[in-house]
Amino acid sequence: MVEALTGGTPPRVWSLLVTVFGDLAQDLGAEISGPTLTRLTDAIGIKPEAARVALHRLRKEGWIDTRRVGRHSAYRLTEWGRAQSAAASPRIYGREEAAKTACLIVPAPSAGADAPIANAVPLGQGLWLAAETPAGSTALACPLTVDADLPDWIGARVAPASLCDLATLTVRRLQACETLLNETSQLPALQAAVLRVLIVHGWRRVALRSPVLPDYMFPKAWDGAACRRLASDLLQILPRPSLDALDSTDLRRS
């Protein structure tokens, strides 16, 4: 089932570990023990040396802290790392589209048309698509409703072909995982956690690259909305395991 979600190629380790901590240990004080982390990355097909390098880098970058607990290390998100995870969580775990409204923003001629607008998609010519007008703006904001007859080139700006392809690949992997899960009875806590992390990770890559806009702004062939719903369904089937449960699985095996 891991292979259904990775296609046989493990994800980049650094990024995957961000998902692991964000999903399993986002709560204040939550720690992942070294053995549990090793067994999670092992199960995903990540080499121990690659995991060590990535953990070292995450610590240097201020994402995680480490402490010794007996013979092992224990890892937790820093305050900054927790804040990063918390900021991304609504996009990753929300079942609803990222925004309900959209508008075209034309900055005032005097406002410096090239100044970037946060969370907005540049259309070129100094124009932007965004969910809402920036407050206090002198820009012209034209609402784009679900009834708007959007030309294809707008969709292509909202989600370029590379992002659409990633969404299509991801929905296929999630569908394959769903099929296999339906054929499976109870899963051990560690395997459930591995699948859960890979599901979150696959959808997260699509979600965080997608602009904050309603689904109707995306191209007709966009699979991102299907990804979001399917990821949400699968995460309900595979609820987040407690770190204690994962650690005790570890103890049984060691």
Add this chain to the structure above:
Amino acid sequence: MVEALTGGTPPRVWSLLVTVFGDLAQDLGAEISGPTLTRLTDAIGIKPEAARVALHRLRKEGWIDTRRVGRHSAYRLTEWGRAQSAAASPRIYGREEAAKTACLIVPAPSAGADAPIANAVPLGQGLWLAAETPAGSTALACPLTVDADLPDWIGARVAPASLCDLATLTVRRLQACETLLNETSQLPALQAAVLRVLIVHGWRRVALRSPVLPDYMFPKAWDGAACRRLASDLLQILPRPSLDALDSTDLRRS
């Protein structure tokens, strides 16, 4: 009352004569006799020589035809001249705003953003404001409804200060004329025709320079809509006289 409408400076003759023919002689076969034309232009304060030069130019440009009738000339619009007048008439005589809808048009990046769009206001950056999307367009058209919160710079593009000033001047003249008309009983046909022509001419200068957009797209201080309604009211008080009535006035005096 002529002075109330002209401010003491007669309008440019060529342009005024286009209004005279368009208002009084737009029907197929309608002719204005030389004496009637002279008495109309006299009453407005136009010198006979200036009128002759303008009539010559209008003939050369294909607006009017002349024929001899006894001792005098008679003038009529050519087919082309009638078509020009007819095309402008809905804007000049309509009581309703020039359009009910507006949209912002963003041409497709491939479409050559600088190609002008008919009847549209250029916003710069290749963007346009227009009443409707051109049919079969690949442009993005964002509707701008009456509820849209339009920034001031949009209004300034729709009606620049010079046009706003002209509308304000015109509405004041029309108001002065209305006041005087309310104090007046019956007017001789020729004087009624003179006032009517000057009212049409004043409003025509504003109307034909204004973009074809709903009133809500114009600046808050825009007096053009008030001009349109007042011109329409005054033209009902001063119905178009028959050319026969004007010619017979002429006979009585000659």
